[in-house]
Amino acid sequence: MIAGSVFDFGTFISELRRTYPFFLEAGLVTIQLTIASVLIGTVIGVIFALLKLSPLKIFRIIAGTYITIIRGTPLIVQIFALFYGFSQIIMLSAFWSAALALAVHNSAYIAEIFRGAIQSIDKGQTEAGRSLGMSGVMTMRRIVMPQAMRRAVPPLGNQFIIGLKDSSLAAFVAVDELFRTAQGIAAGTLNTMETFIIVGIYYLLLVMIFTVIVNAVEQRMAKSEK
Amino acid sequence: MKEMIRVEKLNKSFGDLHVLKDIDLTVNESDVLCLVGASGSGKSTLLRCLNFLEIRDNGKIIFDGEEIDPKTHNLNQVRQKVGMVFQHFNLFPHKTVLENVIEAPLMVKKTNKVTAVKEGKELLEKVGLADKFDVYPSKLSGGQKQRVAIARALAMKPDIMLFDEPTSALDPELVGEVLETMKDLAKEGMTMIIVTHEMGFAKEVADYTVYMHDGKIVERGLSKDLFNNPKEERTKEFLSKVL
């Protein structure tokens, strides 16, 4: 233990009141970090999903290798490795370097989500498109993908929530998001347990808000499908 | 009589399974031809070879006087001329009935939207679905779905229509409306190849009927001859089971 203090309810309440302006600001960074990394991760993920389903073996091998490496190594290792590349070599800001590192991580999982969603679309859909004279690419874009996107929404929502929690690791590359802010406050006040419980509550709140949004989107899509 | 499609010595295998064996077949313009035979005899595979959803191993497919080579021909262009109706409809569930019908004219033929919509609505009126333009497929009965699928294929103005068991997935009371639509199409002079188990329909509507068994064409003739005076023993046996 860094600090000697045991949990104190009074301290918890007073810290909750005192620190909320810092956490609101940091929460915004966490939200931005999450949205940026999931959106970019979705773009990369769709590309790798399509590569993995490509008729060309070399593309499938590239995509398979990428997904295996990303899923087979710890996120914190990826963040440290990629952050260095993005911030030192490409000279991006800390925020964008971290966002891209998280995006790469998310993309491997999102690629698998889309691969599954695309494969779950009945082959008859592709055959119907092709039999009308549509090219393979057009059939994918106009017929299969729109349906796969809908199917991908629930697992994507889930990945979004995982990505939100994972974004806390950006604290270790000096991005002032929720967790790093909590670390700073805890180190300053030594109210370690209270502070980390407080930041946990903020994460939980964000997750709950996004869960409500994802459920609403799902329900709207379920309606329009009928 | 103009020849529409001719197949010569067509062979197709899936791995070790030799599914089509030296198929020869000619269909002239405005002919209606029914393909009958037991399940697994290769009827679907034959149809799918005709629009290149499956690529034959060897043999010739001559379409409108021109031999189609999958290696050199643009198959997307060939398929525009060959309409296909599937057993399970395969409507696009994320598109309304009208959107299903105008999708290929808009995207493939680049027809302008006003024309595509006008023609699409006319086709849907023709198949009796004037009140369903903006409905999603999941709201339709099986018979209605199949009529939309027919309209969708017709929207590309194909030279020939292929039907793979178009009524096999339907409740019995819905079979009639789809067969009626197909009968109208036959009367208009559409060239059609129909895989079906509806022997009554084949006998009444088809000019010719082909009986397939085990990847081979056993007998081919005018429908009235094939059904009333089959020549081959196998055909007799098959007909005695299904009629």
Ligand SMILES: Nc1ncnc2c1ncn2[C@@H]1O[C@H](COP(=O)(O)OP(=O)(O)O)[C@@H](O)[C@H]1O
């Ligand atoms: N894509 C495929 N891969 C392997 N075998 C197939 C495939 N399509 C059809 N077959 C086999 O080919 C044979 C003929 O099938 P099919 O043409 O569907 O017959 P039918 O339509 O007359 O019932 C069957 O034994 C079937 O299992």
Ligand SMILES: [Mg+2]
């Ligand atoms: Mg079949």
